[in-house]
Amino acid sequence: MFSPLLMSTCDPKAEAAAGDARAAYRLHQGLLKLGISSRMLVQDKEIDDPTVIGYPNKLGPIISKVRPSLDALPLKVYGHSKRNPIYIRLQWLPNNITSQVAKLNPDIINLFWICDGFVPIEAIAKFNKPIVWTFQDMWTFTGGCCYSKGCDRYTKSCGNCPILGSNQASDLSSWVWRRKAKAWQNLNLTIVTCSNWLAECTKSSSLLQNQQIKVIPNGLDVDIYKPIERQTARNLLNLPQNKQLVLFGAIDATSNKRKGFHLLEAALQKLSNTEWKYKIELIVFGASQPKNPVDFGFKVYYQGKISDENKLVILYSAADVMIVPSIEEAFGQTASESLACGTPVVSFDSTGLKDVVDHQKNGYRAKRFSNDDLANGIIWALENKQRHEKLCEQAREKAEQVFSLEVVTHSYLSVYEEARTEFNRDRAI
Template sequence: MKVLHLNTYDIVGGAARAAYRLHKGLQGIGVQSKMLVQTKVSDDYSVIAPTFWLDKIVNKFRPSLAKLTLDNTQQLFSPQWLPDNIMPKIKQNQPDIVNLNWVCDGYFQIETLAKIPQPKIWTLMDMWAFTGGCHYSNTCDRYINSCGACPQLHSYKDQDLSSWVWKRKVNAWRNINITIVSPSNWLAKCAKSSSIFQDTRIEVIPFGLDINRYKPIPQKIARDILHLSQHKLIVLFGAIQATNDLRKGFQLLKIALQHLRQFGYQDKIELAIFGASQPDPPVDLGFRTHYLGQLHDDITLQIIYSAANVMIVPSLQEAFGQTASESLACGTPVVAFDGNGLSDIINHQQNGYLAKPLDTYDLAKGINWVLEDSDRLQRLSYRAREKAEQEFSQELQAKRYLSLFEEIMSSHSSKS
């Protein structure tokens, strides 16, 4: 079976990492898998990207061109109006099945989807596929019926850019045969409630990772490498643009840390933050803080997770939450808000703590609950690794996808 994955990038960003992990997982069980991307960073021969100099120049400017219709919105919003050159490349590779992933930043025009003749899977990385352009809806639920008067565009008009994007999707995908795969039950529920995918088959397959690479290493060694204290409790937080992306919840973590001081941890805790450098001027978080900067490799992440006592993932919305599953695989329990994709990763008071949605005091209580009892912390650590082994291995994810691919291919052949 020949599988072709479409994704804007190969390894840059969380969605790219998720798509690439699936691609490598399928190769690991003998599937002929390739990735077709707009921008390639790796040297992986099985990742296909434009090689002609003019195509490279055009693709370099696609993300900026794609945002020309936006009015300086600070939210991630993708109209996907640019024409693309994907169909000739799909035809050239002759796949048996096409798996879409994160295809934004001008890479994939909405109308292209209906032109793909092969059986199609769409692995959701966020909410974009069923909204009028936003990647996360925040508190807006207009995608359930139709978009318009978009709060992320600061619009009060029913006929706005989000309405136009939503109508294009409805018209272009009206009779399309596609299977949606969500990494979490929360995102699957959102997709099923949408006007675009309400009648579409939706499956849930969690994101996988290499649990032989993401595994615990001795905490003392990890802390020596990172020059972290051997005697303090280390609270970890991290994400791409960790302190600037409002959806990742750093602003809520700051409040929770103020609450945490009430539990008497002033001299017992140090913070570690990856995905950001120390801001100027520095922010007083109430505890000594180590900024570890931007990270791009699995080994460094494994070391950081292993050095921590607890990982905090205070995202407002999360399709899945790969930092949480990576942390569990390294034996570090996770504290997060309930009510999004993280609820599938964390078993409350088994391998971490699920706080009431956006309740910063309960988030602080969760951190305290994990740290206050050393025997409990050890049990949580064991169960964290156990959960990763049982549910998040790359091989298990690949086998689940292969089973779905084979079923869809069989159904497609019988109808041909």
């Protein structure tokens, strides 16, 4: 029997918790349901769950709040500030994480997203436990960026970093890359990626190209994320019954360029100049209505930030189609959640969403970053009632067969067993 420890920077119930924290917690819950003695270690605990552990002292929450700012201090040389944030995680400040993990004494460690100072790069090799690392973005094999924005410097040794605005080979990104290369050169590591796209990126990286990689999608509880009758869902949210509702949502939905709201905006502007202007309306969650909202020519319902899963299920069920127009996405958890609620998804034919959306089966994959084809995909998903009903059925089927927490948890148990066996074999040599 395993006693795994799952590690994630964010508490899954924190307001700023991203999909990776929710993915880790869902797996934790799946393990507990199977009778596995799982625990989860986070930087700053908010959730009321005794199996989730935070820093064991009163200063822990204070330290966790100031550590990201301290960790980012070297970035100020490159112009980093609140007005001009540079999204590179350096992970250089020491902390007591290794001793804390040693006290917990798990059989196996499953790392998820551990940036913002939670686990220093050099600490990982000191855990002396079998390690499974679930990649939820690109940080592990880059010079510090979570998404490379199309840069391929991570296939070499970073440096000349476009995110830093650097033209120097020995810049901060190169420094981070070299620290990883030195600290992890003899690390016995099992890598899991949440999508085939992320696995391909990992294999092309100079740091981890020789590692074996397993692909396991993020799981979800299909008994929670399940369809609600659309009319009922709309009544609960006071949404119109006589419109076809288009849904879009993410953390910082309208301001995070990676999430592609500007591309959706262009597609919807095209639709507003057609007869669809009178048929559709838009729902946005993850952002409140801005002071100067975009005029699409039709009504927009801004829902703000939502952490309550029950409200998310109602939102997904109320919509006719979910749009996930991300430019870079390791997986696309809002897409899988939408499918589980029987709502088809329109995305671009790129990155991790290719594993989630099956073209013209449970949604539509538009040509890469084409506003025109994104608009075409919305029309295609909505214009034929019989086709739409089939898409909804197949969306739910995909979620049950591929993203079900039970299926995903059993896949992880197989990985844990293999990782522990290999770790013990290496120690015996």
